[in-house]
Amino acid sequence: QQQVKQSPQSLIVQKGGISIINCAYENTAFDYFPWYQQFPGKGPALLIAIRPDVSEKKEGRFTISFNKSAKQFSLHIMDSQPGDSATYFCAPGTSYKLIFGSGTRLLVRP
């Protein structure tokens, strides 16, 4: 499915650094923009989500930036920690359906 493009595929960050993951979508009908975190062998868990009427949302160390005109949104993880090492998925969609990106494997080095 080419509706959602996520980058980078993998990311290595030093402890305390900033991790940035990007997501681009094509469908202008999307009105829900979440990021999920998945650890090996587990189901994904919602990290943070944003609605299209807001350009930025911050929850603790996690921030979503949303650019409606560019059809892009990004996840920023401030002060990255080794415990943040996981796979992150954007999954924009509607109230009915989510389309998952290809995932970004984040490794935070101590």
Place this chain on the structure above:
Amino acid sequence: GAVVSQHPSWVICKSGTSVKIECRSLDFQATTMFWYRQFPKQSLMLMATSNEGSKATYEQGVEKDKFLINHASLTLSTLTVTSAHPEDSSFYICSARVGGVNTEAFFGQGTRLTVV
């Protein structure tokens, strides 16, 4: 957040047999449940969407006769992989939503199916 429980967490079955995976919403009523499939190091691919009391809607390319979905109540959906073959080995994940506009989707812990 709300809890979605899947059972079993892992299962090994012989080729040609059928396997049933249960998905339960423990502390809320899920009007809609979703079933995903995830191969190693890949993304989640939606297989089907089910609403309580009605037939499931399958995504293009998913065999409805092979992957039987039943959503008998507001707290339980089941996925049965019929006549399983080694290529059906995968990580199956369910998700549940309460309903309404833009509500959060809660995911189960997944079921690792290995067909030998």
